Amino acid sequence: MDFGSKIKAARQDNGFTQKEIAEKLHVSRKTISSWETGRSYPDIGTLVKLSDIYQISLDKLLREDSTMIKHYDKQNAATRHDILLGRGSYYLNVLLLLVTLLARTKLLHPELKYAGLLLLINLVVLVSYFDFHNFFSNKRCKVAFFTIGMISGGTNHVNDTPNAKYFRLCYG
DSSP: OOHHHHHHHHHHHTTOOHHHHHHHHTSOHHHHHHHHHTSOOOOHHHHHHHHHHHTOOHHHHHTTOHHHHHHHHHHHHHHHHHHHHHHHHHHHHHHHHHHHHHHHTTSSOGGGGGHHHHHHHHHHHHHHHSOHHHHHHSHHHHHHHHHHHHHHTOSOSSOOSHHHHHHHHHHO
16 A cells, blocks of 8 residues: 555544644645645655654555655755755855965965855855755854855955945955
8 A cells, every 4th residue: 555545544544634634734735635646745744743643653654655765765865965065065165265365365376366256156056055044044154154255345445336345246
C-alpha cells in the first residue's frame, strides 16, 4: 500500500474528514487531498504530526512507498547542493574581498579594482538565492556583509554624491 492510501485509510479509520486534518495541520484541504492521491508529499515535520494524529509509527507510514523515498532523496540532494553552493559562494566572497583590499592598496594590478564589482554581484546572488531573513540571522554573515559594504563604499574618495557612492559600491 502506498503512502497516500495509508494516510487516507488512517484518516477514515479515525473518523476524521480532510478538512479536520487540514485544520489540525494548518494546511488546506486540497493539500490533504494531494497527499492522499500521491500528487505531493508532506514535509518531515508534518509527517511526524500525521503519525501522532493517526497514532501510526513513521516506519509503518513510510515503508513500501518507493516513490515517496525517491522524493525525499531528491529533497536531500537539493539541500546538499544548496549547502555546497552557499559554502562556495562564501569562500568566493572571502577571496574577492582579499583581492579588492589588495587592489585598493595598489599591491595588485590596477585592473583588479573591479573585483569589488564581482564581490558585490556574488554577494547579491548569495543573498537572493538563500532566505534573506535566515542569512542575516547569523552574526558572522552580518559582520561579513557590513565589512564588505564598508570596503566597497569606503570614504577615501573626494566626491560624496549619491552617484559617486553607487560607483564606489559597484566598482570598488
